Amino acid sequence: MSLAKADTASLPRRSPVQQRSRERMDKILAVATAMIGARGSDQLKMGEVAEKAGISIGSLYQYFPDKSAIIRSLAERYNADSRRCIEDALLPVRTLADLETAYGELIDLYYDIYRAEPVMRDIWSGTQADKQLAALELTESRICGSMLADAMARAHGAADSSRYAATAFLIWQLGEATMRLAVSVDADEGAALVAAFRQMTLREILAA
Structure with a gap:
């Protein structure tokens, strides 16, 4: 194996899990933005955010413990x-x-x-x-x-x-x-x- 190949092989590959995680967070925040724009943050419900983002409420809480964290x-x-x-x-x-x-x-x-x-x-x-x-x-x-x-x-x-x-x-x-x-x-x-x-x-x- 050449040195160039060895160097390339030793580099960490981009994690698809991290990419999906970023995309999911972006989706959550986009949903929350639309909901706040329509009805205000007082009416922001975690369950509804999860539903509109297409994820479980448990998954939502892994990213944001409450609506204040989203805001x-x-x-x-x-x-x-x-x-x-x-x-x-x-x-x-x-x-x-x-x-x-x-x-x-x-x-x-x-x-x-x-x-x-x-x-x-x-x-x-x-x-x-x-x-x-x-x-x-x-x-x-x-x-x-x-x-x-x-x-x-x-x-x-x-x-x-x-x-x-x-x-x-x-x-x-x-x-x-x-x-x-x-x-x-x-x-x-x-x-x-x-x-x-x-x-x-x-x-x-x-x-x-």
């Missing part, structure tokens, strides 16, 4: 997608003009997404009552705030972003609260609230 997994997925979007928008920032444009577009995009996503509105509404969801939101605000602080440092020509860390973290956390308020009122009032927040925070970001 947190959905929140984590949405957060990961949002983080990539924020990173893509802020990484190219080099000037104050770049920062103003990128930040303004991000605020508008966030409002549009959360207005259109009933699942995210539902997750947000439960954040204050679920300590783990609240902790997840706080962690996410720190991560996104850190990306904003880095962009602010580049735009202002500062070598260290730590001077902007507190401001950026506060702005991001206030932004979460603003979005939660904006999606709880009618579209016109919500848009006005988001515009006011964008104008107010941009002054602080560009003057920092």
